[in-house]
Amino acid sequence: MRSPLSPVLSINGLIKDVGPLSSMDGRMLRVVSGVSLSAGRGQVTALLGANGAGKTTTLECAQGLQKRSGGSISLLGQDPATAGAELRSRVGVMLQDGGLPPSARPVPLLRHIAGLYAHPWPVDDLIQRLGIDTFSRTTVRRLSGGQKQRLALAAALVGRPEVLFLDEPSAGLDPQSRQLVFELIGELRDAGMGIILTTHLMDDAQRLADYVYIIDGGRNVAEGTVQELLQRGPAVDAGADHVRTLTFDAKPGLDLSGVLPADVVVLEERAGSYTATGTLTPRHLAMLAEWWAAHDVMPAAMSLQARSLEDVFLDISGKDIR
Numbered sequence: 452m453r454s455p456l457s458p459v460l461s462i463n464g465l466i467k468d469v470g471p472l473s474s475m476d477g478r479m480l481r482v483v484s485g486v487s488l489s490a491g492r493g494q495v496t497a498l499l500g501a502n503g504a505g506k507t508t509t510l511e512c513a514q515g516l517q518k519r520s521g522g523s524i525s526l527l528g529q530d531p532a533t534a535g536a537e538l539r540s541r542v543g544v545m546l547q548d549g550g551l552p553p554s555a556r557p558v559p560l561l562r563h564i565a566g567l568y569a570h571p572w573p574v575d576d577l578i579q580r581l582g583i584d585t586f587s588r589t590t591v592r593r594l595s596g597g598q599k600q601r602l603a604l605a606a607a608l609v610g611r612p613e614v615l616f617l618d619e620p621s622a623g624l625d626p627q628s629r630q631l632v633f634e635l636i637g638e639l640r641d642a643g644m645g646i647i648l649t650t651h652l653m654d655d656a657q658r659l660a661d662y663v664y665i666i667d668g669g670r671n672v673a674e675g676t677v678q679e680l681l682q683r684g685p686a687v688d689a690g691a692d693h694v695r696t697l698t699f700d701a702k703p704g705l706d707l708s709g710v711l712p713a714d715v716v717v718l719e720e721r722a723g724s725y726t727a728t729g730t731l732t733p734r735h736l737a738m739l740a741e742w743w744a745a746h747d748v749m750p751a752a753m754s755l756q757a758r759s760l761e762d763v764f765l766d767i768s769g770k771d772i773r
């Protein structure tokens with residue numbers, strides 16, 4: 452386990468048993484079997500794992516929402532199982548099901564929560580940043596999944612937490628909202644917040660995380676930066692027909708349609724960051740370079756990857772569905 456310079460969360464050998472379960476003849480079920488991790492200030496730490504891996508249970512124990520059966524947890528230097536309101540006021544939590552009162556309307560709800568804090572984030576700013584003004588008159592129960600998700604994020608942020616927990620932050624978000632939420636997460640990280648998120652989406656981890664813990668069957672199975680994890684596993688034969696992704700940064704809004712054959716998928720993943728994915732050959736690279744030369748485009752950064760985090764994840768945790 453790595454040791455960040457300024458940890459906001461350290462978990463050591465977490466055990467969580469649930470039950471007794473009638474489906475198991477009254478026995479207990481161990482759903483987390485010794486997970487250890489640490490998360491730093493000013494970093495996004497991702498817990499990546501398949502459905503049922505134990506991610507939510509781990510984070511709920513870390514937040515003090517579930518009682519652990521064993522191991523130790525330190526959140527901002529305190530044990531969340533015994534800490535009081537002072538610790539809770541320094542921690543923001545966005546849960547998978549939102550946990551918001553169904554009959555509340557977004558703006559009064561946010562103003563109410565802001566009233567509980569001495570130095571809240573200006574509510575109007577949050578409303579504007581997360582596009583909440585477009586559904587401000589709708590009650591929580593009638594909001595779409597993505598709207599609920601954005602409101603839950605605003606509610607988690609309104610107290611200006613030092614640590615932010617996000618359970619599946621991009622669930623239900625359309626591409627525009629996802630972009631908005633990802634940009635905000637990046638800004639919060641740069642401002643020094645410690646952000647811990649769970650996801651089963653490799654793409655989220657690849658785009659957001661400074662450090663990734665892969666959890667499977669309630670245990671740690673791998674960890675590292677995305678780059679470190681991508682270097683794991685079987686070396687890719689440089690000459691073989693592998694699907695590769697070329698990533699490059701250049702000025703936003705380039706119209707790359709028709710530059711490469713249709714079997715290579717070219718996307719502007721976010722403003723000014725492009726990917727070309729397919730069975731790339733040197734000829735494809737030359738076509739792209741010719742287009743750059745003709746349009747006076749000089750990429751600011753460029754990389755070619757033969758494996759995705761998804762490949763690494765499937766290598767480590769197997770291909771069986773959970």
Ligand SMILES: Nc1ncnc2c1ncn2[C@@H]1O[C@H](COP(=O)(O)OP(=O)(O)OP(=O)(O)O)[C@@H](O)[C@H]1O
Nearest residue numbers: 469470482500501502503504505506507508509651
């Ligand atoms: N109270 C409980 N009773 C029975 N099983 C439980 C209980 N709580 C958790 N589990 C089981 O423990 C496992 C871990 O659940 P958890 O919600 O932590 O997984 P997860 O990694 O967050 O999954 P997902 O990505 O689907 O949200 C699952 O198999 C779940 O069914």
